[in-house]
Amino acid sequence: MRGGPPSGARLYLALGRVAFLTVCAGLLFGYSTASIAGWLDEIGLVFDLSTSGKENVTVTLVIFCFFGAIAAGPLARAYGRRAVLLLAFVLAAAGYGFTLSEPDLLGFLIARILIGLSVGLSSMAGPMYAGEATPARHRGSVVSLFQLAVTTGILLAYAVPLWMDDPQKWAPGIGVGGVIAVAGLVSLALVPESPVWLNAVGRTRQAISAAVSLGFTHRPWTARKPATAAAPQPPLGQILRRGTTPAVLALCCGLFILQNLSGIDGILYYAPSIFVGLGFSPGTAALGATFGLGLINLLATLVAIAMVDRLGRRPLAIVGSLVMVLGLLGVVAAQSLSLPVLGLISLCVYIGAFAISLGPLPYVMMSELVPSAIRETGIAVASATSWLFNALVAFVFLSGVSTIGLAGVFLVFAGICVLALVVSLIWLPETRARHLDDIEDNVLSGVALRHVGDTPGVRDAKPVAS
Template identity: 65%
Template sequence: MSDAAIPGRPAAFAVARVAALTACSGLLFGYSTASIADWLEPIAAVFSLTVRGQEYLTVSLVISCFFGAVAAAPLARRFGRRMALTGAFVLAAAGYGVVLTEPSLSLLVFARVLIGFAVGISSMVAPMYAGEATPADRRGGVVALFQLAVTLGILAAYAVPLILLDHSAWPLAIGGGIVIPLAGLLMLVAVPESPSWLIAARGDAAARAAAGALGVPTPHAAPSTAGHALPSLSLRTGATLAVLALCCGLFILQNLSGIDGILYYAPTIFTELGFPPGLAALGATFGLGLINVIATVIAILTVDRLGRRPLAIYGSLVMILGLSAVVAAHLWDMPFLGLAGLCVYIAAFALSLGPLPYVLMAELMPSSLREAGLSAASATSWLFNALVALFFLTGVTQFGLSTVFMFFALICLFALVISIIWLPETKGRSLEAIEENVLKGVPLRQVGR
């Protein structure tokens, strides 16, 4: 499809198309990262993997996500958001195709590297595109839809082992994720390029046509030209550096709050809490994924009404309570208290530290630095994600589940403090108004006013 406007298309339809593309990227993220969780033991048995080997297999995808996020900025800046997402979906489809062939260990790792690189690109570009291509009054919900799709992808990954009880079916179970990038490629045909990218790459006419098709205002020309390096002084303009620090900090807190350990190793956690291995642990894991989806739906419905700050503050507080319940459950041998605590934590995470970093990074970064800033924030996220994936099982083995979860609770306390002191409220504000405040050096807490 060309970037020209399509006369007569209502704004609601344009929002729906952007939302569907955003959802495909989120599904890719969620399914790709979680699909290994319930098949880790069967795969370990096939390839004789130790605990450390299981961590390395898990982290092979995650560390590739880091490199994909680093590459996302130059790709999105030079070739546009649509082309960057096209490359990501093609790589992911290729990786899943390799998994379907029942590969050797080396080919399995190679496939996970391809998928991880693709997820790293799309996890940065898709929220950015959604933020640029959605009207201000719907932006928070559409960007947060990325996180909802992540949770749906996770839920699907947790559901498959309950359907395919054959442990030897892991190539089909994991490789079946190929349908997600294929759907993403189809959705890319239905959306125009981002007006924010077009204004610099092709000029005002192309940007105005795309903005008309999407139902968003035509953006002002950015001070930089697409495909060229951004001046280093831009980071020192106004509150830009503070915004970048906040976005990176939120992603660090998001990943160190415990979500990645729970995401990748949920069956092991439930076994540690006292649930019998097998269907009981798998069922509890699926229940956790279901809570994640329900809470994220609530977040999408409320993020543009309640605002970013209340969700971040109260969500962090409830996450602390949920993690504390898990610690108590492990110490006192109360498995169902642990399950309840994890459900409370997951629900609170899905309302706060889950979607909000994506929403805020798409809203706060100035247009001239948006690709580089979002790439830095996304790469930071994947780096700390990889650290948790690499050391979680080792940490539980050496220090115990209670100690690991107390560390997660402490991280959530930091998130609470940062949300109270520095987090701005941006609901209902246009990207242009937010950017003007950032470049003028308005204090971080006030840039959304």
């Protein structure tokens, strides 16, 4: 690199700029998806909604998160990661602005559609940008900041109804999320485009400049030249069949399916109703318990960020999945024995374990494992899969509770967490401190899924600039 390695201050300033953008994307995700929870009963009264009507209002945002995630792939490939994030924050600002006007039901649904599209776009582009714009030794922590920001956004969404203490203020209570969108637009002005994307589209000089400004000492892309007219990129189908690529895509999608079916979405969207079902009184008591759950989520995610680049991905996934099973079984026992405090403690145990395992790790793994040639498509598919199953849980949770009871629903969630434990033990690779191009070489050469994060043969590292 011209001028030598970046100084500590310069490196951490670069990390801070990427972290700020990552946090804004995560806050948008967390606040947007959970903001309706504390206001749902009042919204049901204002718009005269049945139980299924409340589910439909909740799931509208999630469905359009799915469409946003699907659109994010081709948009990120054609126009870059920053352009997708710009569109996401603009849509969010519009949706929250519309919500502040206290619209009728149709207007409220339109606002949630706009916000849903924005969250779907940012949930794909945010972690992908963080993974590509962060040096390897800090990548896990910076990408995990996305999940930390998600949990912070959720905590804020739970805190606002408690702070306002007036159900009729549902419109400003939800609409305050527009502040996050504005902060996101500011954060975009502080960072360059992803150097990996710039190199992929043949803008190598700009890629080198971006890499230097982001604190890289070596080029954060593979030595392969970008596709040209003389040497076009192989067809997508051919790339998808290379080496361990199919297994990588299956694992990334599978982790998001397990994440959403583990119970987290039902808890986030309907936490006040769950606590009422466990025996807490409606209103302040249920909202207070919900806020406590969000606080545990935030604190545990801080622990995960500190540990993900030290202990590695596999230990967190294995231990976290096991403890999640125990926490969910505790909720079942609390419901059966009418012990609301045990239910609160068990949910806190579950949330803490989720926050160090199935919470951040799917985002970290997808940003690391998907080969560069199909990164946009692969990450978009994984993100869309996440939102599809998120919508499924949001759509059927209340109906499921009324059909098989709260204990029955949580038993199903516990079974999913057992499956997550099995997947982590057998297939999850360790990618701690591995360079993206080393991981990609292993994937494309057909190394077994469990070992694609292993260190390949020694090879020269290419500096950013000579």
